[in-house]
Amino acid sequence: MDRVIEKKRWNNKRILTIGGITALVILIGGSYYLTSGKSKLNVETERITISAISKGPFQVTIPVNGIVLPITTIYLDAVEGGRVEKLFVEDGTTMKKGDPILQLSNTDLELSLATQETSVFNLLTQMQISRNAAQQNTISKLNQMADVDNAYNEAERVYKLDKHLYEQKAVGMQEFKQAQIAYDYQLKRKKLTAQILKQDSVSTRQELEQAKQSFERTQNALAVMRKKVGDLVVRAPVDGQLTSMDAEVGQNKNKGEHLGQLDVLSGYKVRVDVDEHYISQIYTGLTGTFSLADKNYTLKIKKVYTQVTGGKFQVDMQFAGPVPAGIRKGQTLQILLALSDESQQVLLPKGGFYQQTGGNWIFKLAEDGKTAYKVDIQLGRQNTDYYEVMQGLKPGDKVVTSSYESYGDMQELVLKK
Structure with missing residues (x-):
């Protein structure tokens, strides 16, 4: 006798088909959500730098290195050629005007x-x-x-x-x-x-x-x-310290050949190398500051050498005020050279964000401090610490100034503590 077999409503094939359709719908919906809304990225606040926009004194400065030199250096050359017969002093000797340095012979x-x-x-x-x-x-x-x-x-x-x-x-x-x-x-x-x-x-x-x-x-x-004949005895033209002595007994020196130099010890100047990019902005009278032994000192440009060598040109600066105690020839100073007068401006602290944005936009924190979103900005001049804000930000705003290298094309940052 035949038996009626009941037909199953939920077989494996139907379940798999319905599951695939559901997954496809979810995928399409998720893709639509991600592409139609803002892309977000969760970041930990401990891994980023948040800086506040402020208004304060601003001055365009550049960091430069300077070498301390005697305020005057006199080069000693052989007025007449001859053979070095005698050295009266050694390199580094402090001389008085008229003291003999060396003697040449010329038959x-x-x-x-x-x-x-x-x-x-x-x-x-x-x-x-x-x-x-x-x-x-x-x-x-x-x-x-x-x-x-x-x-x-x-x-x-x-x-x-x-x-x-x-x-x-x-x-x-x-x-x-x-x-x-x-x-x-x-x-x-x-x-x-x-x-x-x-x-x-x-x-x-x-x-x-x-x-x-x-x-x-x-x-x-x-x-x-x-x-x-008297010039065969080379003498100190002024009081100073003999340096860079280049003569040995028995050596022949031609007329005009360099013998050494005399450093006048009445004061010091600082010879500074500046990038040629700033040559149009450098002139006499500009000031610079440096710190030594927890004290600040001021220098002023007295002479500009416009000849460019190796992408740099040089300026001579003199102390405008007290000279640091114990300063020595050849000492290197790290100087902040001011290229403008001080004025009140809206300031954005410098950070790694600039490499990815070029200063055209930045992540600004929302008022609740839980998210940060892109805003367009315009920056002006800069110094070693700040950018001058022209548009897009105001004092009191908070922004992310650390590097954006890992953010890609994200439009919003979700800040997690």
């Missing part, structure tokens, strides 16, 4: 000096001989003038006497004419002799003046030569 200069001295002696001797000859010539001319004067006076006496006698008819015409001719001759002779004596005096003075000038030029040349 050519010494021989030239001896030759020049001989020339001066010979010229002086020749001048003396010329002066004596001129004096003898002048004496001779004066004696000749005396004889001419005497002859003239005698001719004049005879002429006047014969003229008187002739007028008295005491002498004849012939005798009177002879006296007159003799008188005219002696008169012409006297004038000529006086003219010769005058020209001789002028000529003698000119010769003596020329000889004097020649002697002075020769003496000046001798003085220059003596100075050259």
